[in-house]
Every structure is written in C-alpha cells, then in structure tokens.
Amino acid sequence: MAEIRELTADDWRDWRALRLVALEESPHAFGARLAEWQGEGDAEGRWRQRLTDRPFNVLASIEGRDAGMASGTLPDEHGVVDLHSMYVASFARGHGVGDALIEAVLGWASRHDARSVRLQVFEDNAAAIALYRRMGFLDAGTVQYARLALKMERDLKHPSRSA
Numbered sequence: 001m002a003e004i005r006e007l008t009a010d011d012w013r014d015w016r017a018l019r020l021v022a023l024e025e026s027p028h029a030f031g032a033r034l035a036e037w038q039g040e041g042d043a044e045g046r047w048r049q050r051l052t053d054r055p056f057n058v059l060a061s062i063e064g065r066d067a068g069m070a071s072g073t074l075p076d077e078h079g080v081v082d083l084h085s086m087y088v089a090s091f092a093r094g095h096g097v098g099d100a101l102i103e104a105v106l107g108w109a110s111r112h113d114a115r116s117v118r119l120q121v122f123e124d125n126a127a128a129i130a131l132y133r134r135m136g137f138l139d140a141g142t143v144q145y146a147r148l149a150l151k152m153e154r155d156l157k158h159p160s161r162s163a
Contacts, residue, residue: 002067002092002100007057012047014059018066022087029087029125031145054084056108060097067092070101072108072117079115080153081105086119086128098131110156118153 007015023034035041051057056072068088072081083105088097109117120143121128129150137152 002060002062002095002097004100004104005059005061006104007051007059009048009051011057011059012044012051014066015051015057015069016042016047018059018069018087018089019085021089022069022085025090026087029122029128030085056105057085058101058104060088060092060101060104062092062095062097065091067095068097068101070105072105075109075112075114079113081109081112081114081117083117083119093127098128099135102131102135106154106156114156116153116155118151120149120151123148123150 020034020037023030023032023037027034037046054071054073058070059066060068066089068086070086071084073084075081083102086098086101088101106117117137118140119132119137121132123129123142124147129152132152135154137154140151140153143149143151
C-alpha cells in the first residue's frame, strides 16, 4: 500500500531526489530534460520555487522508499486544476502508486472546489494513458510540442451542487 505525503518547500531535497530519477529513468515522459535541472539549474532556490509554484505536491512511498510523485495547480478561472509531474518509479509500477497519486490530486482539487482535473501526456506513453483512462480521464484533444501530446480531463462530482 502506498503512503502519500504532502510536501512543502522545505521538502525540496526529497522532491529533487525523485524528480532527478524520473527525468533520468523516463525522459520520454516529460517535457523537461534532466540537463535543465543539473549544474546551474540544480539550485535550492529553484527547487523550493517549483514546490511553491504548484501548491499541491505529493510523494508516494512503499515501505519507506520514494515511489512516485505528482503535483496540482490551484483551480483556474474555470475551476480546472492541472495535474503535473506525475511519475511512478519502475520498481513501484503495478502496485497502485499511480492510483494513489491521482486520488490525492483529485481529492485536493475537490477540496478546492475545482470543476475538473486535466493533464497532458505524450501520445506514445501508452501505460500512462491507460492509467489515466482507468481513473476516469477522457480525451480532450491534442497539443503539439516536440511531439504530440494528448489532453485528458476528468470532471469532479460535487454532490452539494445541482447538475
């Protein structure tokens, strides 16, 4: 069972350690590149700022070992939260870590009265796309970067609101 821990800017070292692993292990899954976060880019202030710019950041662990990460933005003017930096370490895939991270972001978004959660995933990342679809995300178009990415979105149900 994955344990989820919400981070603050003071946890930048933990975020940094797993983010560097993510960028090295799965460079195809991210728009950012490992080299951008090394050398001069590997500065405490930058890591702290990253955890501040996205107000919801979580790490998942299995038996005390960091196994995954995800972030969420504040809802925009349309009530949409963006899920960012989703990563599950190779040793933890297939053990519910991705589900737990997504549930954490969905829960946080719901508590902040969001209407939906959206994300972007490169179209060649079949495992991630399958996870997002299984978790209720629907295709919402495409966007072109260096390669094509799918936009996906999941509506949040608010029982106290009328439909």
